[in-house]
Amino acid sequence: MTRSTTDATGAAVNAGPGGLPGRIRGVATSLTSSLSGSAALTIGLGLIAVHVVLAVLAPWIAGHDPVATDSTVALTGSTWTHWLGTDQYGRDILSRTLNGGRYALLVTFLATTIAVGIGTVLGCITAYADNWFDEVVMRIVDALLAVPSILALLVVVTVFDSGLWVIVLAVTVVYAPAVTRVVRGAARTIITQDYVTAARARGEKPLSIVFREILPNVMDVVLVEYAMRASWIVLLISTLSFLGFGANPPTPDWGLMVQENRTALTVAPLGALAPIVALATLVIGLNLSADGLSKSLGIDRAQKGAVS
Amino acid sequence: MNASIAPTVLLVLRRLATALLTVLLASLFVFFAVQALPGDVAQQLLGQDATPDAVAALRETLGLDQNVWLRYGNWLLGSATGDFGISLVSGEPVGPDLLVAFRNSMLIAVPAMVVGVALSLTLGVIAGVRRGRPSDHTISLVSLIVMSVPEFMVATILVLLFAIAIPVFPAVVLRGDSATVAELLPAVWLPAIVLTLAMAAYIVRTARSSTIDVMASEFVTTAELKGLTTRQVVWRHAVPSALLPTLNVVALNVAWLLGGVVVVENVFNYPGMGKLMLESVFNRDLPTIQAIAVVSALVYVVCNLAADLIALALDPRLRTRRKARS
Numbered sequence: 001m002t003r004s005t006t007d008a009t010g011a012a013v014n015a016g017p018g019g020l021p022g023r024i025r026g027v028a029t030s031l032t033s034s035l036s037g038s039a040a041l042t043i044g045l046g047l048i049a050v051h052v053v054l055a056v057l058a059p060w061i062a063g064h065d066p067v068a069t070d071s072t073v074a075l076t077g078s079t080w081t082h083w084l085g086t087d088q089y090g091r092d093i094l095s096r097t098l099n100g101g102r103y104a105l106l107v108t109f110l111a112t113t114i115a116v117g118i119g120t121v122l123g124c125i126t127a128y129a130d131n132w133f134d135e136v137v138m139r140i141v142d143a144l145l146a147v148p149s150i151l152a153l154l155v156v157v158t159v160f161d162s163g164l165w166v167i168v169l170a171v172t173v174v175y176a177p178a179v180t181r182v183v184r185g186a187a188r189t190i191i192t193q194d195y196v197t198a199a200r201a202r203g204e205k206p207l208s209i210v211f212r213e214i215l216p217n218v219m220d221v222v223l224v225e226y227a228m229r230a231s232w233i234v235l236l237i238s239t240l241s242f243l244g245f246g247a248n249p250p251t252p253d254w255g256l257m258v259q260e261n262r263t264a265l266t267v268a269p270l271g272a273l274a275p276i277v278a279l280a281t282l283v284i285g286l287n288l289s290a291d292g293l294s295k296s297l298g299i300d301r302a303q304k305g306a307v308s
Numbered sequence: 309m310n311a312s313i314a315p316t317v318l319l320v321l322r323r324l325a326t327a328l329l330t331v332l333l334a335s336l337f338v339f340f341a342v343q344a345l346p347g348d349v350a351q352q353l354l355g356q357d358a359t360p361d362a363v364a365a366l367r368e369t370l371g372l373d374q375n376v377w378l379r380y381g382n383w384l385l386g387s388a389t390g391d392f393g394i395s396l397v398s399g400e401p402v403g404p405d406l407l408v409a410f411r412n413s414m415l416i417a418v419p420a421m422v423v424g425v426a427l428s429l430t431l432g433v434i435a436g437v438r439r440g441r442p443s444d445h446t447i448s449l450v451s452l453i454v455m456s457v458p459e460f461m462v463a464t465i466l467v468l469l470f471a472i473a474i475p476v477f478p479a480v481v482l483r484g485d486s487a488t489v490a491e492l493l494p495a496v497w498l499p500a501i502v503l504t505l506a507m508a509a510y511i512v513r514t515a516r517s518s519t520i521d522v523m524a525s526e527f528v529t530t531a532e533l534k535g536l537t538t539r540q541v542v543w544r545h546a547v548p549s550a551l552l553p554t555l556n557v558v559a560l561n562v563a564w565l566l567g568g569v570v571v572v573e574n575v576f577n578y579p580g581m582g583k584l585m586l587e588s589v590f591n592r593d594l595p596t597i598q599a600i601a602v603v604s605a606l607v608y609v610v611c612n613l614a615a616d617l618i619a620l621a622l623d624p625r626l627r628t629r630r631k632a633r634s
Contacts, residue, residue, distance in 0.1 A: 125611065142326075143333035148607035150567035154589040155597060160343050235458050239571055242460045255460075262464045266472070276461045283456035
C-alpha cells in the first residue's frame with residue numbers, strides 16, 4: 001500500500017530516500033517533516049505556485065475543451081494529441097485535470113479565506129471578552145464541532161444544490177468554529193502580555209485593542225491555520241465530488257474525475273491517476289507550507305488532530 | 309486530604325456538565341436545522357398530486373401541527389430512550405436499523421482505531437527518538453504522503469491490488485444490510501486498513517513531535533546522566549509523557565473517523581453508518597439524518613470527555629489548574 005501511494009505521487013516526490021545517490025536523497029529527505037522550516041516552506045510554496053500558474057494558464061496549455069466529448073477517441077491511452085489519453089467519453093484527461101485545478105483552487109481559496117477570517121475575528125473577540133459572551137460562543141462552537149462536518153455538508157448540498165457559493169458557505173460554517181477555538185487559545189496567551197495591559201491602562205477601546213494589539217500578534221497562528229485548513233478543504237471538496245454530491249458532471253473536478261474513471265483504472269489508469277497526482281501534490285504543498293510556517297514561527301503544528 | 313480531592317471532583321463534575329450541555333446544544337442545532345430545510349415532509353411523502361386534506365391529515369398523524377418546541381422535547385425524550393422516530397423511506401423505526409449500522413461501522417472503526425494508534429505511536433516514538441536519521445525521514449515522508457492522498461484513492465488502489473489483481477479479500481459486500489457479523493468479517497479487512505492508514509498518518513506526526521519535546525526536556529537529560537540506557541530512558545520517561553498529547557489527537561480523530569467511514573463504506577459498499585448517512589441524505593430521510601447526527605455528536609463528546617478524564621487521571625499538573633478547559 002505504501003508503495004502504491006508513492007507511485008501515485010511519484011512524479012512529484014521522486015522516490016523514497018533509500019538507496020539513492022546523495023543529491024537526490026537530499027531532495028527526498030527535504031520533503032519530510034523532519035527538515036528545517038525554511039526548506040519545507042520553499043518546496044511547499046513552490047508546489048502551490050506551480051498549481052496556481054497551471055490553473056491560471058490552463059485554457060492556453062490544455063489545448064482541448066475539457067467538456068468536449070468525442071466517442072471516436074474514447075479511452076485511447078497516451079497519444080500525441082491527447083498526452084494523458086482520454087476518458088470513456090473521449091474527453092481529454094490533461095485538459096480536464098488542468099481545468100479541475102481552477103475549480104479546486106478557487107473554491108478552496110474562497111472557503112478557507114472566509115472561514116479563517118470569521119474564525120480569527122471571533123476567536124480574538126471571545127478571548128478578549130472572557131465573560132458570558134465567551135462562554136456562550138464557546139459552547140456553541142463545541143456543539144457545532146460535535147456534529148460530523150461531512151453530514152452537514154451533504155445535507156446543505158442536497159437541499160440547496162451544489163453551486164460554488166453554496167459549497168463555499170457550507171465549508172465556512174463547518175470550519176469557522178474550529179478556527180475560532182484555535183485562535184481563541186492563541187489570543188488568550190497574548191492578553192496576559194504587558195502591552196495589552198498597557199493599552200488597557202491608556203484607556204484604549206476594546207475593539208481597538210482587539211484589532212491593534214491582539215490580532216497582529218496571533219497572525220502567525222492564523223497563517224498556519226490557513227495552510228492547514230486549506231489542505232483539508234481541498235480534500236473535503238474532492239471527497240464531496242467523489243461521493244456524487246459536489247460538482248455536477250461534466251464539470252472538470254478532481255474528485256469527480258476519480259469517481260468517473262476508477263472503473264477504467266486497469267484500462268486507462270491515467271484518467272484516475274492524473275487528478276490524484278494533482279490533488280496530492282497540492283495537498284503536500286499546503287501541508288509542507290503549514291509545516292514550514294509553524295517551524296519558522298515556532299508553533300507546534302503536529303499537536304493537532306485531523307479535525308481540531 | 310479532602311482539600312485535595314474536592315477541587316478534582318468539582319473539576320470532573322464541571323467537565324461532565326459541559327459535555328451534557330454540548331450534546332443538548334448539538335441536538336438542538338440538529339433538530340432546528342432539519343426543521344429549517346425547505347420542503348414539507350408530509351407533502352414529500354405523499355407526492356406532488358396529494359390533496360391538501362390528505363397532506364393536512366398526515367401532518368397531524370406525524371405531529372407536525374404541534375408547537376416546534378413541543379416536538380423538539382418529544383423527539384429528545386424519544387431519542388434518549390432509543391426511539392428516534394419512523395424512517396420516511398422504509399416506514400420502520402429508525403432505532404434498530406441505526407443500531408445495526410452502528411455495530412457494523414464499529415467492526416471496522418474499532419480495529420482501525422486500536423491498530424492505528426498502536427502502529428502510529430510505535431512509529432512516531434521511533435521517528436522522534438531517531439530524529440534526523442534515515443528511519444525518521446522515511447516515516448515522516450510516508451506519513452506526509454498518506455496524509456495527502458484522499459481516502460477514496462487509497463481505497464480504490466487497495467481494491468485493485470487485493471481484490472482484483474490478487475483476490476484475497478472481497479471487493480465489496482454483496483449481502484447488504486441484512487448481513488450478519490460472521491458474513492461481514494471477510495469484508496472488514498480492506499475498509500479497516502484504509503481507515504487505519506489515514507488515521508495513523510496524523511497520529512504519527514503528533515507522537516513524533518511530542519517525543520522530540522520530551523527527549524529534549526530536563527528530566528530525560530537527568531535520566532541519561534544518571535546512567536540509564538537509551539532503551540530505559542525511552543520506555544520509562546519518553547513514551548509515557550509522549551502519550552498524553554497524543555491522547556487528545558486520538559479523541560479528535562474519532563470525529564474524523566465518522567466522516568472517514570462515509571467514503572470507505574461507499575467504496576466498499578459496506579453496510580455501516582456512513583452508507584446509511586449517504587442513503588438517508590440522498591432520500592431526504594429526515595428522522596434518520598437527525599438520529600445519525602445526534603448519535604455522532606454523542607460519540608464525539610463522549611470520546612473527548614474520556615480523553616480529558618484520562619489525561620486528568622494521568623497528569624497531576626492538570627488537576628491543579630483552575631480551569632481545565634481554557
